[in-house]
Amino acid sequence: MDSALTVRLVDWHAHRAELHAIRRAVFIEEQRVPEELEWDEVDARCGHVLAFSPEDAPIGTGRLLPDGSIGRMAVLKAWRGRGVGSAILGMLLSLARKEGFDAVRLHAQTHAVGFYAKHGFAVTGDEFMEAGIPHRTMMLRLEPQRGEG
Ligand SMILES: CC(C)(COP(=O)(O)OP(=O)(O)OC[C@H]1O[C@@H](n2cnc3c(N)ncnc32)[C@H](O)[C@@H]1OP(=O)(O)O)[C@@H](O)C(=O)NCCC(=O)NCCS
Secondary structure (H helix, E strand, C coil): CCCCCEEEEECHHHHHHHHHHHHHHHHHHHCCCCHHHHCCHHHHHCEEEEEECCCCCEEEEEEECCCCEEEEEEECHHHCCCCHHHHHHHHHHHHHHHCCCCEEEEEEEHHHHHHHHHCCCEECCCCEEECCEEEEEEEEECCCCCCCC
8 A cells, every 4th residue: 555545443433424424425325325224333332444545534444343343344436446445454354353353254245355355355155135235255264463462
């Protein structure tokens, strides 16, 4: 990722507006996910990552749920293909290790299976529909990291 781009772990309550804006643009407007399916009560209990442009504008996000699964990975269209999604995923995986999970699971949109596979995730089941979009469950076993904890 371009060194002028940054990713940070952020507090849901303090950064709710930025997190909402990215997810609205990507999931509700671009992917036509019904608004009532996008927002849930789990957000307040998740770890959230925000990516920022060199001008410090929020450009991507993702969350780690209390059960150790990853979700809501979204990078604004104009910023894709530059390593932003990978940096967000990397930070969520570090957080999962720190929290003691030995594996993480996610529901990958089928078109994004290749993205997660590049990061070591393997498909564990058949395709299914969620929010009107085809998905596959994927899993990654985590090795404990030295120097963290
Ligand atoms: C999926 C998403 C988060 C990836 O973010 P990104 O910033 O574009 O990803 P990166 O630039 O870090 O890509 C890393 C690698 O994965 C590859 N990749 C990215 N998106 C991919 C996709 N949809 N399918 C296959 N490979 C993909 C890239 O080519 C890149 O490969 P490289 O390292 O060999 O160049 C982004 O495309 C996105 O927000 N999509 C719309 C929302 C969405 O579908 N979210 C996923 C829900 S499960």
